[in-house]
Amino acid sequence: MGDKGHLTPAHHLEELLARAQNPFDVRDEVLDRLRSAVMFQVELYGWRHRNSPRPALRCSSFRHVFLLSDGSSLLLWELCYDSPGGAGELHEVYDDAEALRRSERRVHRRMGAEGEPDGAAHGAVSFDFFTGAPGTAYPHREYPEGDSAEHARRLLRRAENPDRPGEETLRLLSSALGHHIMHVPGPRVHTGDCQVWCSVYEHAFLLADGTEVSLYELEHNMTGSGRLACEVYLEESVADQAAHRLARERGLDL
Numbered sequence: 185m186g187d188k189g190h191l192t193p194a195h196h197l198e199e200l201l202a203r204a205q206n207p208f209d210v211r212d213e214v215l216d217r218l219r220s221a222v223m224f225q226v227e228l229y230g231w232r233h234r235n236s237p238r239p240a241l242r243c244s245s246f247r248h249v250f251l252l253s254d255g256s257s258l259l260l261w262e263l264c265y266d267s268p269g270g271a272g273e274l275h276e277v278y279d280d281a282e283a284l285r286r287s288e289r290r291v292h293r294r295m296g297a298e299g300e301p302d303g304a305a306h307g308a309v310s311f312d313f314f315t316g317a318p319g320t321a322y323p324h325r326e327y328p329e330g331d332s333a334e335h336a337r338r339l340l341r342r343a344e345n346p347d348r349p350g351e352e353t354l355r356l357l358s359s360a361l362g363h364h365i366m367h368v369p370g371p372r373v374h375t376g377d378c379q380v381w382c383s384v385y386e387h388a389f390l391l392a393d394g395t396e397v398s399l400y401e402l403e404h405n406m407t408g409s410g411r412l413a414c415e416v417y418l419e420e421s422v423a424d425q426a427a428h429r430l431a432r433e434r435g436l437d438l
Contacts, residue, residue, distance in 0.1 A: 193222065196248070197250075200248060200260065201277065203275045204262070205274060205411055206412070208338060210278070210279045211331075211334065217258055220252050223250075226246055226249075227246065228244065228246060229246055230244065230245040231245070232292055232295060241295045243264070243266070243291045244265070245284060245288060246262045246264070248260040259281075262275060263275070263276040263277075274412075290381050327364050327388070327390040332357070333359070339416060340353070343415055343416035344414060348417070359391050360389040361390050361391065364387075364388045365388075366385065368385065384400055384401065386401075400418070400420045400422070401416050401423075402414070402423045402427055
């Protein structure tokens with residue numbers, strides 16, 4: 185293990201987080217464990233390359249394997265892809281493989297192809313919006329995910345909208361016993377040369393008193409540079425309105 189380009193695992197971790205758009209997605213407890221890393225190795229995990237139509241677009245994912253001082257290992261996952269605005273390569277980092285796969289699907293869809301990470305993709309790029317219709321009814325759900333108060337804290341910390349839920353919501357969710365993340369259905373497809381990602385996710389929390397509370401995450405790259413942004417709202421309809429507003433500001437119609 186090891187990488188000659190970095191003197192220590194700590195240096196490698198520092199650079200990995202510094203170039204990522206979303207270093208806040210790596211949990212604090214994971215970072216604490218990584219501080220005891222004694223060696224590391226970087227492995228190519230998946231790749232996708234589109235040559236036509238122009239411009240060519242690339243997407244790669246990597247496993248960063250850290251050997252800890254107690255003999256165990258810990259993984260971080262990195263996603264690297266070309267900016268749709270031609271501003272260079274963008275990076276994202278995750279401590280969870282499922283979160284990586286979700287982001288891979290987002291980037292692969294922008295490149296004009298669905299499927300597994302490995303392989304080459306060719307073909308036209310479609311303009312995909314994923315937003316939800318207000319009032320959509322969802323089936324009864326379970327809450328399999330733990331560490332839900334920390335999940336709520338990280339979700340609200342990365343939200344960029346000024347009207348995001350505040351401390352009162354954070355205090356309410358501090359008693360959450362579980363949570364469930366679900367993509368809000370309602371895809372809208374626009375053909376053309378635009379390469380845009382816009383998706384809404386419901387983060388549903390089960391509280392200690394048995395009540396349910398949901399936050400709605402609007403994830404999009406309508407930032408001018410292609411940088412991925414996160415906004416969080418208390419109501420699905422408000423997240424939907426925000427998606428439409430962002431589209432209108434760029435001359436697009438949902």
